[in-house]
Amino acid sequence: MKSSKKILIISASFGGGHKAPAEALYEQIVLQRGSGTGVLVIDIHDFAPRAMARVLESWYTRALYSARWQYNIFFALSLLRAWRRLEEWFIDRWLYNKLAAYLAREQPAEIISFYFYSLPVRVAKKYAPRARITVVVTDPYSPAPAWFDCP
Numbered sequence: 001m002k003s004s005k006k007i008l009i010i011s012a013s014f015g016g017g018h019k020a021p022a023e024a025l026y027e028q029i030v031l032q033r034g035s036g037t038g039v040l041v042i043d044i045h046d047f048a049p050r051a052m053a054r055v056l057e058s059w060y061t062r063a064l065y066s067a068r069w070q071y072n073i074f075f076a077l078s079l080l081r082a083w084r085r086l087e088e089w090f091i092d093r094w095l096y097n098k099l100a101a102y103l104a105r106e107q108p109a110e111i112i113s114f115y116f117y118s119l120p121v122r123v124a125k126k127y128a129p130r131a132r133i134t135v136v137v138t139d140p141y142s143p144a145p146a147w148f149d150c151p
Contacts, residue, residue: 006038008108008131010120013043013057017138018114025112025136040106044115047098091117103127114138 007029011022026041033039045053063070077083096119103111104127112134113120124133 005109006106007040007110007112008103008106009039009041010044010111010113010115011041012115013045013053018116019043021136021138022112022114040108042102044095044099044120047102048094052094088117088119091119095119096123099123100127103131107131110134112136 009022009026012018022041026039029039030037045056048056059070063074078087099119100123103124107128108131110132111120111124111128114136116137121133121135124131
């Protein structure tokens with residue numbers, strides 16, 4: 001069954017917990033709708049400068065697997081709303097305008113975000129206001145508080 005409804009799946013290359021479910025969903029939609037049906041998967045880090053994306057990805061991998069104490073500190077800080085606002089401010093500086101231009105151009109009918117900050121939701125509400133937005137929490141046992149900051 002072919003459908004012209006454009007679906008945008010947003011993921012992040014922070015480990016496999018965001019990327020693998022996004023890719024699995026993409027494969028399932030394509031299986032149901034057929035290829036060439038307007039389903040796109042984007043890595044939000046593709047909108048960041050390459051050096052920044054590499055630093056974030058390598059830090060996350062190192063912190064999660066070999067320096068767990070760093071990950072634990074950042075997770076504890078993320079419990080503070082002021083810290084999450086600071087993180088979002090930093091991320092917005094690098095990603096907001098490029099993601100806004102992309103959404104304004106593509107105008108997807110549906111956006112499914114596996115990204116744990118509210119940036120895709122905030123940008124979509126302004127630049128793709130007709131899009132149906134779904135946020136998928138991929139870590140139900142210890143979700144980052146930023147999952148729940150979506151407006």
